[in-house]
Amino acid sequence: MTTNEAISNMDWRTKLLNPTPLARPGFKSLATPTYRGSTVVFEKQSDVTDDWQQSQNGYSYGLYGTPTSLELAARLSNLEGAHHTFIVPGGQAAIALVYLAYCKAGSHALVPYSAYGPNREMAADLLKGFSVTVEAYDPMIGAGISSLIRENTSLIWCESPGSVTMEVQDVPAIVAAAHARNVPVALDNTYSAGVMFDAFKHGVDVSIQALTKYVGGHSDLLLGSVSARDEQAYAALGPIYRQLGLAVSPDDCSFALRGLQTLDVRLERLEASTLKIAKWLSDRSEVEVVFHPALPSCPGHEIWKRDFTGSTSVFSFRFDKEFTAKQVIDFVDALQVFKIGLSWGGVTSLAVVYPSLDRPKDDHGHRLVRLNVGLEATDDLITDLSAAFNHVTGGE
Missing domain, CATH: 3.40.640.10 (Type I PLP-dependent aspartate aminotransferase-like (Major domain))
Structure with missing residues (x-):
């Protein structure tokens, strides 16, 4: 009796639960299938294992x-x-x-x-x-x-x-x-x-x-x-x-x-946009220092040049000493394109204040802001930052 014949003779309740694939095999796609499952079904009892080394020894659980x-x-x-x-x-x-x-x-x-x-x-x-x-x-x-x-x-x-x-x-x-x-x-x-x-x-x-x-x-x-x-x-x-x-x-x-497939193009765009913004911030009078590995102002910049093949989207800057904690918070709150949030590496630009950090050699105080640059137009992000600076300084 063939598998299909055996299934055909089952009670309908059993048919509902039978895991044997009935669709034609051989479908090939550019996408990796999403396999969900806890239980692994074995052909015979002697095949049953509970081995975590599935890459080498086959699937177990x-x-x-x-x-x-x-x-x-x-x-x-x-x-x-x-x-x-x-x-x-x-x-x-x-x-x-x-x-x-x-x-x-x-x-x-x-x-x-x-x-x-x-x-x-x-x-x-x-x-x-x-x-x-x-x-x-x-x-x-x-x-x-x-x-x-x-x-x-x-x-x-x-x-x-x-x-x-x-x-x-x-x-x-x-x-x-x-x-x-x-x-x-x-x-x-x-x-x-x-x-x-x-x-x-x-x-x-x-x-x-x-x-x-x-x-x-x-x-x-x-x-x-x-x-x-x-x-x-x-x-x-x-x-x-x-x-x-x-x-x-x-x-x-x-x-x-799926993310791996676009990692190259995203990193390339993120690096270029982030560098442009970091350099722009370096020239702002409100900013004391920019911590971006590709800039000489970052600790270990020479090591970065020696060991790294590029930079990515996250970096920080420190406001000048004259700025109060409230002004730094007001700056972030005034941003429109940048969203306020933790994490980084995504397509949306983010900003967040780090008011207290345990850094024995540096007192960043309340003045440190971390940015994650996303895939928005770079000029729009610069305009957003500029408007936020103007908001806290009373500039135009």
Whole structure:
């Protein structure tokens, strides 16, 4: 009896639930199908496994990914030159996976004080509760980080450029110092979308991204990636990935796959528009300093020129000392094209004030504003900024 004949003889209630495909096979499309599912069906009992290494050993359970999420992981691995990539629910989940893979009770870790805020919050709260000591360090320390490495140091984080204040780190120097003591280095490479800075060429062991930003690109998904340099990093990350149950939505992965197709053209446009606006701000009397990696005013600018192939859409500037906290807030509130919001990397321009930052060497006070430049016409964005400056200064 053929499969179709067997199905035809079933009760209609059974027919409703039969998963056997009835449509003609062989459909080929330019889009990766969106596979949804928790349960994996096996041909026979001897095939049943509960193996998280689905890329190598076949599908076992939807928790560890479907063909949609594994396709995204494989494409990111190929793009970044990684041994393997794990897709996780967001950038913060990516950070947590790395910490929990490399740190245990009694471990010491290092994180730059310019790192993404929730990274440092996790260090001060969750990890401290697990008896893991996380020490903040000057992002510009370079090879000097060797003086901070202890016998129990199990992880060094880098984030370059740093969140908000945009310090560009000497990652190769940090990696050299770390590897001399057998300490792995993880990098938050979200700013570079995994392509403007070659993490693995520069010796990094684990590279993470918030795919929410440039890969997603449209402010409509939450995803993260954790890419392993080699089998050693893969072996450290994999079991923890499995135990944490970091399942992702295949629909979000589908959006991310689509975002990859336009990443090149979006980054090119975003870089050009952002540079034009950053240079324009540099000439404004209201602005004391602009923190954009491609400008000499940014800490680590020479390192950026050496190690990076381009810049992206997020940067900050600091108002002159004469401006009050209220004036800075009024400036952001007066913007019309720029929207007020956190995150970055999307097609819509955003602005937000950072009134208090823990930056030991710099007192930014209430005067720091971060911009994300989107795909609006650049001249419209400049006009919007100009009008907001005029609003707080009484100019025309």
